[in-house]
Amino acid sequence: MIFMLVIVDGVAVTTTNQAIKALALLREHKDKFDLVISDVHMPDMDGFKLLELVGLEMDLPVISKFGSCMVICDLQ
DSSP: OOOEEEEETTEEEEEOSOHHHHHHHHHHTGGGOSOEEEESOOSSSOHHHHHHHHHHHOOOOEEEEETTEEEEEOOO
């Protein structure tokens, strides 16, 4: 799956299973996203690298998932 847009209770949720595609979508539509939720273990990019790039390029909070626990990072 490249990406999917779902609207739940009036909130648009964009999903992808590829970190590189997610980063491209975030870069292309910076003003359209309010939050990033990401797994740390992804096949095409380490989740920490994605967190670093989002932190350097965008002013978005990131929630990173480690297996069964989650870490919330406010990069503002």
